[in-house]
Amino acid sequence: MPVIAVIGAQWGDEGKGKIVDLLAQEAKIIVRFSGGDNAGHTVVNPYGEFKLHLVPSGIFSPQAICVIGNGVAVNPSVLIGEIDELNQRGVDTTRLFISDRAHLIMPYHILLDGLEEKLRGGKAIGTTRKGIGPTYTDKAARLGIRSGDLLDKEAFLERLHFILDYKNIILTKVYGVSPLSLDEVYSQYCQYGERLAPHIRETSMMLEEALNRDELVLLEGAQGTLLDPDFGTYPYTTSSSPLAGGSCLGSGLSPIRINRIVGVFKAYCTRVGGGPMPTELKDETGSLIREHAHEYGTTTGRPRRCGWFDAVAARFSTRINGFTGMAITRLDILDILPRLKICVGYKLDGQTIDYFPANLATVEKCQPIYEELSGWQAPTSHIRQYEQLPLEARQYVARLEELTSCPANLISVGAQREQTIRKTPIL
Numbered sequence: 001m002p003v004i005a006v007i008g009a010q011w012g013d014e015g016k017g018k019i020v021d022l023l024a025q026e027a028k029i030i031v032r033f034s035g036g037d038n039a040g041h042t043v044v045n046p047y048g049e050f051k052l053h054l055v056p057s058g059i060f061s062p063q064a065i066c067v068i069g070n071g072v073a074v075n076p077s078v079l080i081g082e083i084d085e086l087n088q089r090g091v092d093t094t095r096l097f098i099s100d101r102a103h104l105i106m107p108y109h110i111l112l113d114g115l116e117e118k119l120r121g122g123k124a125i126g127t128t129r130k131g132i133g134p135t136y137t138d139k140a141a142r143l144g145i146r147s148g149d150l151l152d153k154e155a156f157l158e159r160l161h162f163i164l165d166y167k168n169i170i171l172t173k174v175y176g177v178s179p180l181s182l183d184e185v186y187s188q189y190c191q192y193g194e195r196l197a198p199h200i201r202e203t204s205m206m207l208e209e210a211l212n213r214d215e216l217v218l219l220e221g222a223q224g225t226l227l228d229p230d231f232g233t234y235p236y237t238t239s240s241s242p243l244a245g246g247s248c249l250g251s252g253l254s255p256i257r258i259n260r261i262v263g264v265f266k267a268y269c270t271r272v273g274g275g276p277m278p279t280e281l282k283d284e285t286g287s288l289i290r291e292h293a294h295e296y297g298t299t300t301g302r303p304r305r306c307g308w309f310d311a312v313a314a315r316f317s318t319r320i321n322g323f324t325g326m327a328i329t330r331l332d333i334l335d336i337l338p339r340l341k342i343c344v345g346y347k348l349d350g351q352t353i354d355y356f357p358a359n360l361a362t363v364e365k366c367q368p369i370y371e372e373l374s375g376w377q378a379p380t381s382h383i384r385q386y387e388q389l390p391l392e393a394r395q396y397v398a399r400l401e402e403l404t405s406c407p408a409n410l411i412s413v414g415a416q417r418e419q420t421i422r423k424t425p426i427l
């Protein structure tokens with residue numbers, strides 16, 4: 001059986017949770033490989049509606065093992081809260097495992113995220129303030145604490161002591177705030193460790209074993225391609241790689257094991273936080289989409305910036321990830337619009353370009369070139385067969401497929417699992 005990676009193709013919030021929940025019904029292992037609780041994956045299924053931040057969206061499939069991979073930044077308090085909520089609502093979490101290599105979000109990371117954002121003033125990134133950037137900074141600086149460290153209390157104390165001394169110098173001398181207490185952080189994290197111990201283990205071997213048994217493995221992306229620190233709109237990005245390439249690094253799976261890469265695209269674009277978004281609609285249509293689709297951040301509640309589908313960015317995303325197919329989500333949101341636009345190129349200094357520039361100031365200068373299509377102005381949420389979609393909706397989907405050179409595997413027309421059209425088989 002194959003490995004399928006499900007990847008955010010835009011600026012996050014594309015609806016990956018729903019797609020993973022759907023595919024997970026046939027999977028044996030589902031692995032989150034990047035990000036942390038900055039992510040918010042909404043899943044609506046027979047158990048109810050859930051907003052998952054760390055637990056993989058496959059947790060509702062009773063046959064599946066869920067793994068929080070080494071590439072994820074784990075806030076143990078958030079994770080425990082999520083496990084408790086799932087248990088209270090009847091979802092079994094004994095099948096949830098956390099890589100012993102996954103880095104932990106510590107209280108100073110959350111403090112520093114806020115302090116750094118404040119210091120950036122007008123140039124703030126608009127982070128979720130969950131401590132993500134500082135955690136990955138420490139990983140690269142070799143100052144991180146990993147989940148496996150919680151399993152040896154003595155060694156953990158020694159490491160925390162060393163790191164906290166260093167962090168307290170930064171907190172007090174650079175930012176002028178109070179230091180954190182070693183005793184308090186230590187005892188709090190020891191409690192987390194005791195609670196999470198049954199879930200913490202070496203997890204890359206679990207993937208290998210599943211593949212040897214010929215079982216389906218799903219790699220669940222978080223955030224989106226244009227938030228990647230290398231290929232996104234840097235520095236207005238997140239700090240771990242949401243790309244298909246990142247799925248190997250963040251799970252311990254070899255790149256040659258991935259068979260299919262499904263890019264999840266919203267039928268329009270949204271972005272939350274700062275940074276350029278060439279097709280952003282600052283007008284009534286943008287507000288209409290936001291209100292109709294309730295485009296507010298799952299994690300922070302911030303209003304999302306809404307805009308037309310950007311095929312230039314989509315082609316870039318398809319190339320960087322090697323998408324073998326797309327999942328188009330929230331097509332039903334467009335039901336209400338009489339005319340639709342797709343950005344097919346950018347105007348830059350009087351020239352037409354068809355690539356996504358690396359330089360931030362250049363992206364900011366890009367003016368979208370639009371192609372206009374007729375809307376369908378008819379409900380689609382009840383439709384399950386592609387052929388039953390209104391002609392204009394099929395034309396819209398076909399144009400997205402053409403512009404990205406990628407077949408649409410799935411089309412989502414509502415939040416529920418069954419509100420899905422299976423157009424082209426993934427495998």
Ligand code: IMP
Nearest residue numbers: 012013038039126127128237238272273
């Ligand atoms: P951070 O990941 O919290 O450091 O935030 C960095 C940028 O990524 C900000 O613009 C956030 O709004 C954005 N971001 C992080 N996670 C998500 C997500 O799950 N969906 C959408 N945007 C996100």
